[in-house]
Each structure stands twice: as C-alpha cells, then as structure tokens.
Amino acid sequence: MDLNLRKAIKSNIHGNTADDLEATIVDAIKSGEEKMLPGLGVLFELYWETASTEDKEEVLQALEKAVQ
Structure with a gap:
C-alpha cells in the first residue's frame, strides 16, 4: 500500500x-x-516553508528557550 x-x-x-x-x-x-x-510535524513544515527569515529566527529562539 502506497501511503503518502x-x-x-x-x-x-x-x-x-x-x-x-x-x-x-x-x-x-x-x-x-x-x-x-x-x-x-507537517503543520510545522508548512509554516517553515512560508515563514520569513525573521519569523524563523523568532521560532528558533523560542524553541531554544523551551528546550533549556
């Protein structure tokens, strides 16, 4: 079965x-x-593909804080 x-x-x-x-x-x-x-993961991927550089940096900073 081919499942995408x-x-x-x-x-x-x-x-x-x-x-x-x-x-x-x-x-x-x-x-x-x-x-x-x-x-x-797919939702995040869709976001990431359309996010600006600034938005990506903001998310990365928030994630960095979250994993501390």
Whole structure:
C-alpha cells in the first residue's frame, strides 16, 4: 500500500481556519498520543516553508528557550 502521510495530512487540514488549526494543535498536545506527532510535524513544515527569515529566527529562539 502506497501511503503518502504528508499528502493525507495536508488533505485533512486543507481549508481549516486558524481556530480549527489551533484546536488540532491543542488536541494533539493534550492527547499526548504519538500518532499525532506527524501531523504536528507537517503543520510545522508548512509554516517553515512560508515563514520569513525573521519569523524563523523568532521560532528558533523560542524553541531554544523551551528546550533549556
């Protein structure tokens, strides 16, 4: 079976509003289920691909603080 996880996740979130996306992120974090991690990864990837250099630097600084 040929399963393209990125494509499936992108299809599932296509057209979602900011509120929908926030609910997805919060649910994924609250549930703590490993199966939610790929979806969060795809969301981050989509963000990263369109973020400005300044936005990326801000995220990197926030992540650096979070992992301390």
